[in-house]
Amino acid sequence: MSSTTEPTGDPRPRVVTGPGGGGDVAVAGWRCSGCGHPIAQQVSRCPLCRSSVADSVFPAEGEIWASTCLRVRVPGHTPPFAVAYLVLDDGPRVLVHTPGEQPLPPASRAKVTGMSETGDLLAVAVEETA
Amino acid sequence: MSAAYVYGVGTSRFGRQPGVGAPWLAQQAIGEALDDAGLDDLGAIDAVFAGTVFGAPGTAQRALQLLGITGVPILTFENACATSTTALHEARHAVLSGRFRRVLCLGVETMTLHFSGPITPEETDAEGRAGLALPGVYAMVASRYEYLYGLEPKALAAVSVKNRRHGALNPRAQHGAEVTAEEVLASRMVADPLTLLQCCDISDAATAAVIGGERGVGRDVRIAGSALRSGELWDHRSTHPWGYELMSTVAGQAWREAGIGPGDVDVFEVHDAFTIGEITATEALGIAEPGGGCDLVLSGHTALGGAQPVNPSGGLLSRGHPLGATGLAQIAEAVWQLRGDAGARQVEGARVAAVETMGGGTAGIDGNGCVVVVLGG
Numbered sequence: 001m002s003s004t005t006e007p008t009g010d011p012r013p014r015v016v017t018g019p020g021g022g023g024d025v026a027v028a029g030w031r032c033s034g035c036g037h038p039i040a041q042q043v044s045r046c047p048l049c050r051s052s053v054a055d056s057v058f059p060a061e062g063e064i065w066a067s068t069c070l071r072v073r074v075p076g077h078t079p080p081f082a083v084a085y086l087v088l089d090d091g092p093r094v095l096v097h098t099p100g101e102q103p104l105p106p107a108s109r110a111k112v113t114g115m116s117e118t119g120d121l122l123a124v125a126v127e128e129t130a
Numbered sequence: 131m132s133a134a135y136v137y138g139v140g141t142s143r144f145g146r147q148p149g150v151g152a153p154w155l156a157q158q159a160i161g162e163a164l165d166d167a168g169l170d171d172l173g174a175i176d177a178v179f180a181g182t183v184f185g186a187p188g189t190a191q192r193a194l195q196l197l198g199i200t201g202v203p204i205l206t207f208e209n210a211c212a213t214s215t216t217a218l219h220e221a222r223h224a225v226l227s228g229r230f231r232r233v234l235c236l237g238v239e240t241m242t243l244h245f246s247g248p249i250t251p252e253e254t255d256a257e258g259r260a261g262l263a264l265p266g267v268y269a270m271v272a273s274r275y276e277y278l279y280g281l282e283p284k285a286l287a288a289v290s291v292k293n294r295r296h297g298a299l300n301p302r303a304q305h306g307a308e309v310t311a312e313e314v315l316a317s318r319m320v321a322d323p324l325t326l327l328q329c330c331d332i333s334d335a336a337t338a339a340v341i342g343g344e345r346g347v348g349r350d351v352r353i354a355g356s357a358l359r360s361g362e363l364w365d366h367r368s369t370h371p372w373g374y375e376l377m378s379t380v381a382g383q384a385w386r387e388a389g390i391g392p393g394d395v396d397v398f399e400v401h402d403a404f405t406i407g408e409i410t411a412t413e414a415l416g417i418a419e420p421g422g423g424c425d426l427v428l429s430g431h432t433a434l435g436g437a438q439p440v441n442p443s444g445g446l447l448s449r450g451h452p453l454g455a456t457g458l459a460q461i462a463e464a465v466w467q468l469r470g471d472a473g474a475r476q477v478e479g480a481r482v483a484a485v486e487t488m489g490g491g492t493a494g495i496d497g498n499g500c501v502v503v504v505l506g507g
Contacts, residue, residue, distance in 0.1 A: 011256040011493075038366070041256050041494060047363055066277070066371075068269035069322045070261065072248050077261035085270065093366040095257045095493075103322060106277035120260045 013040045013094050031056035040092040058091030060112040067103035086110055086123055096123035134225040135350040137340040138167025139462035144304040144450045147334040148242040155336035156193035156238045163338035176230040177203045179221045181213035181237045182454035184244050210489025215457030215501035219356045221341040232342040237455035241332035257493035268404035269321035271371040279421035287311040288427045289405035290328050293441045297448020299475035304333050304450035328405040333450025337458035351465050355388030355504040361496030373488055376497040377414030384502035392416035396480040397467050399460035401488040402445040411486050442475045457487040468506045482506045
């Protein structure tokens, strides 16, 4: 059994409308039907147990794992641009772009809000509430 | 065959040499290696294990025919930055198995033919497409490391200062100038927190080594152990910075095979493409506990004159980084150190050396490949 969607040629994860509809955003991916492993890159089978995988959507919010700001020329992107690894809640880790030049600190909360003009996942800091 | 030996090593000049082709660079490196091995008869070479990352198809054959090395099996390897140490690891096993008596290893890269600055990320890679160039990969390592253990900028700067001081003693280094910590930290930011003087330069160069069985020549250097593997899946379950677990696993395999531990090693050459890479590598090799790599460099333990010098050649930070040639450049330095031929940068009494090369760039795994080689003893 293979993944249910055809590859698009662009290997980056993408956003879809979340379960709340409207402006609610989720991150599209795949989840193993056997072990539950969440995956952000398209696979034909689970890389852990080789079970089939099914299309899935993951919550847009998660925790920053590491971050930086790139200040060198990279094709398709204009420096400076900040990026971070974001571990989605009950989901995979994805690479996101974040606004401005100040990287979001590890262990802080962030949320994917959409796609950038360059086609990358775009995330912003989630304000902590007391 | 009970053991494989390095008979001879050689390199071309390192540097940005636009217009100098791979065949010419390879001729310089191979010529020196064959002379160093004392092999006048080209028929003594049974096979060639070559490595290049960005080279055109036929790069090795195109160079070798000009040297008259023809009519033998030629295998070309690609394993990112670990390409030519992969070739050496495989050559060692080819000799140990009896498949070949003598293998010429070659690493060659003409980086300026393809890039003027940082390596362009691969568009078919999910993170490469998103703009995560290699300085960003290592900057993320620094970010995670800082979160786990704390990371002062002065520790990163100390790696660059140390290795460039070593490089000033190495006539083959691409960048042979000493720098201060202030200059390192004040240089242009590339990817926070890594500044320009914490990043290696691209380079055009070739490197070579001749590997064979025991022949009773005192200058030959025994390969006591070597290990190679690719990274495991590296995803939301991972806690360590990129590459740490792969380097640690491979190092463990190499130590077991050599029957020694990191405390028995007199001199190391490790993959310092970016300063943070040396800090995590020294921890993964077991020279320090996780989080102890900064103290290692700040205390002088890893400097020339310290207890266990790391990168006496100046490392990639001084030598430059011709990807497919870098691994054998590290091997060459280890061989020179063990023979006592390293001149002003000689580690006194060096008997055991270890080389670590880390290759990466693929999203989702803990490294394309890592090789650790133990020599001497």
